[in-house]
């Protein structure tokens with residue numbers, strides 16, 4: 001009997017990589033594996049995608065772990081480095097870095113090495129989180145160009161604030177800002193598109209696209225599930241029934257008795273809870289698959305378990321399989337129902353959840 005387990009389908013992962021590559025065949029594609037591969041296991045994801053053009057991580061420790069486990073693909077630090085002590089590691093571990101602020105430029109300027117470092121100047125074209133403001137970008141670009149150990153020409157990137165809003169032309173404005181800056185310059189690679197850009201904004205697909213959530217087979221927008229783009233979910237979150245109980249009309253269940261039955265029924269107790277990362281704010285009525293059939297979550301999510309209404313005629317038994325999300329129950333549906341984002345649902349899984357890697361999810 002399986003307790004909370006995230007089954008990771010490497011075939012689906014590689015399928016998604018191929019689909020995303022085919023959307024923009026002349027671009028390189030980065031597998032973004034930050035935050036432990038969006039909860040899927042960064043090392044395993046990077047290894048399974050061993051032919052990926054690039055891997056992307058947020059922090060240097062994530063990159064070092066990939067290199068230490070034998071990943072040889074180019075790796076880009078999407079937030080760059082945070083102290084000058086990181087700089088020698090960029091060289092020895094062959095890491096490419098984003099430069100998004102003056103402080104990073106200053107640290108880099110004081111560094112010395114006889115090898116080349118590949119940098120990506122990050123422009124703030126409207127996200128206003130990380131990135132060099134456009135009025136300052138010329139100066140940073142020239143300063144980077146003047147450093148002898150910085151590989152020329154310099155790569156340029158930016159990140160979109162609203163690429164998941166299909167009727168918002170802010171993305172078009174950001175692309176225009178990017179192009180205005182790069183137009184008359186000799187630059188290396190350019191990278192604008194993350195998941196939203198890859199799927200919805202063709203003009204943003206340039207030399208390198210950065211695939212995060214879509215790589216894991218999840219849509220970046222609530223209105224459309226990933227399967228409509230030909231993508232397959234990589235993670236299936238599974239557990240088992242640990243109790244099947246008779247339940248009488250008007251009885252409550254769980255902490256604070258927030259659910260009360262309107263009929264005699266059967267209740268299933270599933271071994272997964274917020275201690276596994278199944279979010280406590282997931283609401284009553286959210287679908288759960290028991291033996292392949294959708295039943296509603298009822299009562300409050302506890303630390304180690306949830307309860308579901310199996311119905312009066314249930315024949316389910318202790319030990320039977322339960323699926324919280326996966327192939328036949330997209331995590332987008334759980335997210336929508338609970339007002340959470342699929343990004344947080346998948347990255348929140350805790351270390352108690354076992355990750356199991358397979359080549360093909362059983363039909």
Ligand SMILES: *Cc1c(COP(=O)(O)O)cnc(C)c1O
Nearest residue numbers: 032078159194195210211212213
């Ligand atoms: C996380 C991240 C991505 C991936 O975003 P998705 O929406 O998951 O595709 C791309 N670029 C940067 C800079 C990021 O931080």
